[in-house]
Amino acid sequence: MIGKREIFNKMKPNFWQDPESAVRRAYCITDTTILEKAVDLGKGGSTAVTAILINCEKLVVANVGDSRAVICKNGVAKQLSVDHEPSSEREHIEGRGGFVSNFPGDVPRVDGQLAVARAFGDKSLKMHLSSEPHVVMETIDDDTEFIILASDGLWKVMSNQDAADAIKNIKDARSAARHLTEEALARNSSDDISCVVVKFN
Template identity: 60%
Template sequence: MTTKTKVAGCDDEYASSLQLASQIPRRSRRRIMAGYDDEDAVILQQSLKLGKGGSTAATVIPIDSQKLMVAKFGDSRAVMSRNGVAHQLSVDHEPSNERKYIEKIGGFVSNIPGDVLRVDGQLAVARAFGDKRLKIHLCSEPDITHQAVGDQNEFVVFTSDGI
């Protein structure tokens, strides 16, 4: 019997995929996290050329045609169609969900009426690549989940509000 954990802002199926993530080999998890760290470092090093902004990301890696490893942060999303029904593979990293972490490292989450919550009054996500001016209060560590797949799975869609 599987115990389901309630995760803020996500459905039971996504919460179950977070629990299954513990079954992902540690070496694979470390490699994905290292890849995200490396990309963040490149973007930060090139910030004068690229500008002061940043980016969010979603990555899906198929494994043995039976599983998907999903890594993501920020407000990029991955959605899978299964038998014609959309199933979320990720949830947004909103400042409200990571307020304690942000405040613990010296940042703040603004709550201006009529606006979304923002890290240091500027960014509407709590995890991102780049954003050098805010990096001290942002994390670039992705959530990594594990999703079983089969013949009923049709396709995966990646979305972003920036494109």
């Protein structure tokens, strides 16, 4: 178990002055902690997406890997995060001594193994991976309906707009997240499915 309170406390001193730098620092601390505890946690890794709302107006979204944040305003879905795919970061991976495989019938992979270019952990591949998050700020206004934070098990079988349309009439956020998870399963998603929905207004 990673000390979330400890990580947050290290992020806190400059969060209000410079939230982007604070979030980047928190991601770095998280990755370092996971690597240090690899004996207990295992050699694997994880993608991540986070969202912090400041004063009910400014949303700070960060991610590594292919966990995704999607915001819906006036019925229109907009992706806030970036899917860190090996093919789009080939130059960076090769610059660190790695390679990107692209076998027929398979997705591009770092060193023929990992299907994302950025992740926490993954100690055996860390020299060729980044844990630097993509960070973006989004204004929350009267048109904002909800945000979806979910792992790739959802996004492999649903588009951003599909997901937004599926829950637009569900008022309860927990019920909306459950519905998306069940829909992903019904569409035969074979990957991990984690989902959080935050409703506004």
